[in-house]
Amino acid sequence: RKEVEQDPGPFNVPEGATVAFNCTYSNSASQSFFWYRQDCRKEPKLLMSVYSSGNEDGRFTAQLNRASQYISLLIRDSKLSDSATYLCVWGNNFNKFYFGSGTKLNVKP
Amino acid sequence: NAGVTQTPKFQVLKTGQSMTLQCAQDMNHNSMYWYRQDPGMGLRLIYYSASEGTTDKGEVPNGYNVSRLNKREFSLRLESAAPSQTSVYFCASRFSGQSEQFFGPGTRLTVL
Numbered sequence: 326r327k328e329v330e331q332d333p334g335p336f337n338v339p340e341g342a343t344v345a346f347n348c349t350y351s352n353s354a355s356q357s358f359f360w361y362r363q364d365c366r367k368e369p370k371l372l373m374s375v376y377s378s379g380n381e382d383g384r385f386t387a388q389l390n391r392a393s394q395y396i397s398l399l400i401r402d403s404k405l406s407d408s409a410t411y412l413c414v415w416g417n418n419f420n421k422f423y424f425g426s427g428t429k430l431n432v433k434p
Numbered sequence: 435n436a437g438v439t440q441t442p443k444f445q446v447l448k449t450g451q452s453m454t455l456q457c458a459q460d461m462n463h464n465s466m467y468w469y470r471q472d473p474g475m476g477l478r479l480i481y482y483s484a485s486e487g488t489t490d491k492g493e494v495p496n497g498y499n500v501s502r503l504n505k506r507e508f509s510l511r512l513e514s515a516a517p518s519q520t521s522v523y524f525c526a527s528r529f530s531g532q533s534e535q536f537f538g539p540g541t542r543l544t545v546l
Contacts, residue, residue, distance in 0.1 A: 333474065357533055368524055368537035369477070412476065420465055420484045421492065422535065426476035 328352060329425035331413050337431045342403045346428045348413030349395045358389055360398050361412040363427065369412055372398075403432045435460050438538035440525050446544045447515045455510040455541050457525030464530040466508035468492075468500060470521040471540075477524065483508055484530065515545045 331348045338344050350358075358375035373380065375387040375396050386399040396415075400407055413425035438459045447453060459466065464485050469477040479492030483502040497519060499511045508527075512519060522542050526535040
């Protein structure tokens with residue numbers, strides 16, 4: 326079983342739409358959670374950390390559900406520039422990080 | 435600051451050849467990482483170094499060796515390249531105790 330599972334998409338949405346991605350993780354001892362963004366043929370960059378109480382950064386909202394072992398990312402008012410692949414990541418206490426295979430988002434005009 | 439730099443950007447090898455991928459960071463980070471990214475597989479950890487002088491295996495260490503030369507530099511060596519090692523290789527670094535990893539631009543390696 327993969328450590329992190331994501332729907333690969335692609336999610337094709339019009340500008341202004343709200344879109345949500347989920348990600349499940351297998352290890353209940355996971356300590357930290359993140360969403361990274363990766364543009365085509367570029368390196369991943371941190372979008373936001375995910376906190377137990379949920380957190381928001383502008384149009385982006387992240388949620389963590391430890392009981393069901395999933396995290397989610399909600400993007401409101403999608404922009405063309407949001408088109409990218411979104412990677413779900415969890416980390417343990419021992420410097421190791423596990424990446425999902427990513428969910429591809431295409432925002433259309 | 436250059437952040438995390440990787441060389442080379444592209445490389446083509448023949449099966450059995452060896453090479454070293456170089457990574458350097460100028461952010462005074464303690465921890466450094468090597469990942470590979472294959473289509474549909476996400477990033478998988480090859481090796482990491484929590485601090486200068488230490489290295490540990492990740493998920494997919496077979497066929498690779500690493501050296502943490504100093505605090506700035508962390509190299510990845512393929513002793514005898516195989517077609518299964520065709521991939522994009524990313525180096526990353528972070529401060530221990532902080533969450534964010536900073537990635538280099540990647541090395542695109544093809545093994546024929």
